[in-house]
Amino acid sequence: xxxxxxxxxxxxxxxxxxxxxxxxxxxxxxxxxxxxxxxxxxxxxxxxxxxxxxxxxxxxxxxxxxxxxxxxxxxxxxxxxxxxxxxxxxxxxxxxxxxxxxxxxxxxxxxxxxxxxxxxxxxxxxxxxxxxxxxxxxxxxxxxxxxxxxxxxxxxxxxxxxxxxxxxxxxxxxxxxxxxxxxxxxxxxxxxxxxxxxxxxxxxxxxxxxxxxxxxxxxxxxxxxxxxxxxxxxxxxxxxxxxxxxxxxxxxxxxxxxxxxxxxxxxxxxxxxxxxxxxxxxxxxxxxxxxxxxxxxxxxxxxxxxxxxxxxxxxxxxxxxxxxxxxxxxxxxxxxxxxxxxxxxxxxxxxxxxxxxxxxxxxxxxxxxxxxxxxxxxxxxxxxxxxxxxxxxxxxxxxxxxxxxxxxxxxxxxxxxxxxxxxxxxxxxxxxxxxxxxxxxxxxxxxxxxxxxxxxxxxxxxxxxxxxxxxxxxxxxxxxxxxxxxxxxxxxxxxxxxxxxxxxxxxxxxxxxxxxxxxxxxxxxxxxxxxxxxxxxxxxxxxxxxxxxxxxxxxxxxxxxxxxxxxxxxxxxxxxxxxxxxxxxxxxxxxxxxxxxxxxxxxxxxxxxxxxxxxxxxxxxxxxxxxxxxxxxxxxxxxxxxxxxxxxxxxxxxxxxxxxxxxxxxxxxxxxxxxxxxxxxxxxxxxxxxxxxxxxxxxxxxxxxxxxxxxxxxxxxxxxxxxxxxxxxxxxxxxxxxxxxxxxxxxxxxxxxxxxxxxxxxxx
Amino acid sequence: xxxxxxxxxxxxxxxxxxxxxxxxxxxxxxxxxxxxxxxxxxxxxxxxxxxxxxxxxxxxxxxxxxxxxxxxxxxxxxxxxxxxxxxxxxxxxxxxxxxxxxxxxxxxxxxxxxxxxxxxxxxxxxxxxxxxxxxxxxxxxxxxxxxxxxxxxxxxxxxxxxxxxx
Numbered sequence: 052x053x054x055x056x057x058x059x060x061x062x063x064x065x066x067x068x069x070x071x072x073x074x075x076x077x078x079x080x081x082x083x084x085x086x087x088x089x090x091x092x093x094x095x096x097x098x099x100x101x102x103x104x105x106x107x108x109x110x111x112x113x114x115x116x117x118x119x120x121x122x123x124x125x126x127x128x129x130x131x132x133x134x135x136x137x138x139x140x141x142x143x144x145x146x147x148x149x150x151x152x153x154x155x156x157x158x159x160x161x162x163x164x165x166x167x168x169x170x171x172x173x174x175x176x177x178x179x180x181x182x183x184x185x186x187x188x189x190x191x192x193x194x195x196x197x198x199x200x201x202x203x204x205x206x207x208x209x210x211x212x213x214x215x216x217x218x219x220x221x222x223x224x225x226x227x228x229x230x231x232x233x234x235x236x237x238x239x240x241x242x243x244x245x246x247x248x249x250x251x252x253x254x255x256x257x258x259x260x261x262x263x264x265x266x267x268x269x270x271x272x273x274x275x276x277x278x279x280x281x282x283x284x285x286x287x288x289x290x291x292x293x294x295x296x297x298x299x300x301x302x303x304x305x306x307x308x309x310x311x312x313x314x315x316x317x318x319x320x321x322x323x324x325x326x327x328x329x330x331x332x333x334x335x336x337x338x339x340x341x342x343x344x345x346x347x348x349x350x351x352x353x354x355x356x357x358x359x360x361x362x363x364x365x366x367x368x369x370x371x372x373x374x375x376x377x378x379x380x381x382x383x384x385x386x387x388x389x390x391x392x393x394x395x396x397x398x399x400x401x402x403x404x405x406x407x408x409x410x411x412x413x414x415x416x417x418x419x420x421x422x423x424x425x426x427x428x429x430x431x432x433x434x435x436x437x438x439x440x441x442x443x444x445x446x447x448x449x450x451x452x453x454x455x456x457x458x459x460x461x462x463x464x465x466x467x468x469x470x471x472x473x474x475x476x477x478x479x480x481x482x483x484x485x486x487x488x489x490x491x492x493x494x495x496x497x498x499x500x501x502x503x504x505x506x507x508x509x510x511x512x513x514x515x516x517x518x519x520x521x522x523x524x525x526x527x528x529x530x531x532x533x534x535x536x537x538x539x540x541x542x543x544x545x546x547x548x549x550x551x552x553x554x555x556x557x558x559x560x561x562x563x564x565x566x567x568x569x570x571x572x573x574x575x576x577x578x579x580x581x582x583x584x585x586x587x588x589x590x591x592x593x594x595x596x597x598x599x600x601x602x603x604x605x606x607x608x609x610x611x612x613x614x615x616x617x618x619x620x621x622x623x624x625x626x627x628x629x630x631x632x633x634x635x636x637x638x639x640x641x642x643x644x645x646x647x648x649x650x651x652x653x654x655x656x657x658x659x660x661x662x663x664x665x666x667x668x669x670x671x672x673x674x675x676x677x678x679x680x681x682x683x684x685x686x687x688x689x690x691x692x693x694x695x696x697x698x699x700x701x702x703x704x705x706x707x708x709x710x711x712x713x714x715x716x717x718x719x720x721x722x723x724x725x726x727x728x729x730x731x732x733x734x735x736x737x738x739x740x741x742x743x744x745x746x747x748x749x750x751x752x753x754x755x756x757x758x759x760x761x762x763x764x765x766x767x768x769x770x771x772x773x774x775x776x777x778x779x780x781x782x783x784x785x786x787x788x789x790x791x792x793x794x795x796x797x798x799x800x801x802x803x804x805x806x807x808x809x810x811x812x813x814x815x
Numbered sequence: 816x817x818x819x820x821x822x823x824x825x826x827x828x829x830x831x832x833x834x835x836x837x838x839x840x841x842x843x844x845x846x847x848x849x850x851x852x853x854x855x856x857x858x859x860x861x862x863x864x865x866x867x868x869x870x871x872x873x874x875x876x877x878x879x880x881x882x883x884x885x886x887x888x889x890x891x892x893x894x895x896x897x898x899x900x901x902x903x904x905x906x907x908x909x910x911x912x913x914x915x916x917x918x919x920x921x922x923x924x925x926x927x928x929x930x931x932x933x934x935x936x937x938x939x940x941x942x943x944x945x946x947x948x949x950x951x952x953x954x955x956x957x958x959x960x961x962x963x964x965x966x967x968x969x970x971x972x973x974x975x976x977x978x979x980x981x
Contacts, residue, residue, distance in 0.1 A: 386816070435818070435897045438896070473832075502829070
């Protein structure tokens with residue numbers, strides 16, 4: 052179709068006015084009106100192919116969720132005028148709404164070819180660039196914006212941030228300094244003598260951000276001077292003090308550091324970092340005697356501070372430890388704090404302290420049973436609940452040292468004493484769980500739950516224990532007592548990103564051999580992480596406006612390492628394990644394997660096997676029924692939703708629904724597994740499991756070098772790990788034959804490397 | 816450190832704690848209807864907390880037999896390790912407060928096993944007296960006899976008054 056000459060740029064005044072109205076309608080979300088105006092232009096045969104109108108129509112259709120049509124129109128418009136920056140811009144917006152960021156960047160760049168100074172396009176491009184961490188692109192775009200709009204504060208800040216992220220600290224600092232000076236001048240002119248809280252806040256944040264840049268550049272001396280010079284302008288006093296204290300320590304100005312840390316402790320006695328800082332500034336980190344003196348001093352100063360009493364338990368030993376522990380435990384038992392055990396748990400790494408604690412609390416129990424006192428010499432009697440909490444503590448204590456029998460004895464004594472206390476039931480359940488008796492654990496946890504049906508914590512714990520017992524549908528029903536009405540609990544919990552539940556589900560399904568369901572849960576968790584990363588999108592412009600710059604940078608850095616979170620690891624491990632299993636045992640073969648095996652069994656064995664299969668099938672069927680019912684409900688709900696919202700915003704990821712059977716039937720399990728492995732390799736390298744999983748994948752992909760790398764990394768984390776030893780042996784066996792087919796110079800290299808590994812082992 | 820004693824409502828969410836309490840404290844067992852009624856009893860049913868642990872409970876109902884309006888205490892008790900700490904007093908005072916505010920009760924009363932000396936002494940401290948003894952009151956425990964302890968009230972109290980008959 053030859054483009055109509057009228058499609059290039061200019062419209063006559065009437066149509067031009069209509070076009071402008073289309074733009075306004077889009078901005079104001081009056082989509083129906085926008086479409087009307089577009090129709091008016093396009094129904095005129097002269098302008099039926101007007102590129103920009105077509106593009107705008109597409110954009111509006113996209114906003115209404117009619118994605119296919121939207122693309123059609125936008126592409127048509129673009130074809131009719133490849134030189135229209137508007138068309139490219141709209142195309143970019145379309146791609147962006149689909150989160151196809153690389154495509155979007157290309158479109159924006161094309162748009163800029165035809166209108167290199169379009170501020171809006173540049174701004175949008177910069178946001179997409181920072182979102183995808185295209186730092187070089189971001190800097191260049193920011194540079195453009197800076198040149199074009201030097202009057203806008205955000206241009207300067209964005210420009211500075213670009214340099215900061217590329218580690219050019221000097222440039223970043225200079226830009227911000229220049230900005231600050233103009234800000235000061237502007238403000239003096241505007242506000243004569245009046246206090247402007249917003250201005251002061253923004254100035255303070257800017258200064259602290261500048262200081263952050265200085266600190267990262269390594270110029271601590273300069274950073275300190277900068278901070279002190281602007282002391283009066285900084286509003287966040289906590290940040291100021293914490294930072295300057297850090298600088299003093301770094302510069303070995305210990306006297307000054309001590310003063311600041313004491314000041315900080317005065318404002319907040321429960322921040323451990325302050326006490327660490329204080330001991331560092333007094334140079335007594337390795338001197339328990341001195342530290343004890345210090346803490347006694349602080350105790351007198353702050354008699355109600357909790358941390359002051361707890362920290363000395365960490366660094367004292369023997370008699371001193373016992374002397375400090377006694378009143379600490381008595382106070383907790385009197386108060387009836389259930390958290391005493393969790394509080395003291397870190398001390399259990401030290402075996403001698405474990406003995407001291409045990410003797411102390413056992414002593415209390417004996418004394419309290421005798422005459423309700425903590426010690427013979429006491430004047431007053433202990434509260435009646437003291438004995439109860441002492442029993443409770445002992446139950447947890449013995450559970451910790453794996454003495455299940457005594458732990459149960461203690462908790463049962465406690466239950467006899469005060470049968471109404473719910474914590475005792477949860478404690479008992481936990482003991483059973485640790486000992487492996489999951490059925491008893493569920494029974495007790497459910498008992499606890501029924502004692503207070505308004506307590507969501509008990510509800511969740513009960514569901515978790517049920518899942519450990521492979522009772523998924525029961526667990527889901529229980530959780531449903533607290534989830535939103537009208538949706539299935541599974542769906543609601545997915546919506547709420549309830550990842551503890553989803554990872555538990557994944558593990559349970561894996562145990563039950565329901566591979567597809569397990570994979571679905573893993574992928575749901577994966578999607579949550581994806582969503583959380585996408586969530587940062589709006590902040591790129593918001594934070595620049597609001598000047599919350601330090602937080603913004605921290606947010607970017609957090610998002611960069613998001614996949615290091617334990618939830619991701621849990622889901623990835625299940626996924627990789629399942630995919631490896633499916634690689635080794637593709638589903639079609641499983642059925643025929645079973646048939647083969649059955650021919651060799653005696654009739655009674657066969658009967659038993661059939662029974663077992665029938666039961667497992669029934670369980671799986673029930674699960675699938677529950678899942679199907681849930682899917683039905685979801686469909687119903689979605690249909691309702693769709694009929695309720697016509698024209699509302701669509702989700703860019705009305706993502707493909709996860710169908711368990713399809714997932715389990717994947718033809719490339721190893722490839723899928725790699726997707727989960729990658730974030731682990733970069734962010735969870737300290738975890739030996741990562742390398743074990745990596746080895747398993749690489750060995751099935753026949754990648755000897757990568758297998759070797761995985762073993763080496765695993766040994767670095769823990770040279771004595773059993774699994775790794777086994778893998779090493781397997782690797783050697785494989786290599787002994789495989790090495791002949793390796794291209795030169797690998798065979799010799801392999802031999803050397805394996806020897807190195809063995810010497811490494813011997814040394815460790 | 817003084818222990819804190821507080822009273823709390825009985826709700827459908829925590830009623831099992833009351834059930835467990837009563838099962839342990841009383842030799843008599845109460846059926847589902849009893850607890851169904853407790854949920855409607857409002858102020859007449861309370862759990863007693865000792866340092867945030869449920870250790871006691873009281874359940875009453877309004878009784879209109881024998882031509883009088885009396886408050887009947889169905890259960891009032893606390894776990895053994897927590898007795899003689901003032902918990903019973905707090906619960907009983909709550910009940911006495913209730914009848915005083917209401918002003919329209921003739922008396923309070925309850926049943927006690929004849930061998931429960933500590934309970935009898937406790938209620939006598941608050942002005943209750945043994946007004947009757949019922950033989951074979953209890954079906955499945957020994958002794959089966961029960962005293963009726965009653966405390967008569969002056970009607971009119973702080974609120975509500977009978978019309979003066981001239």
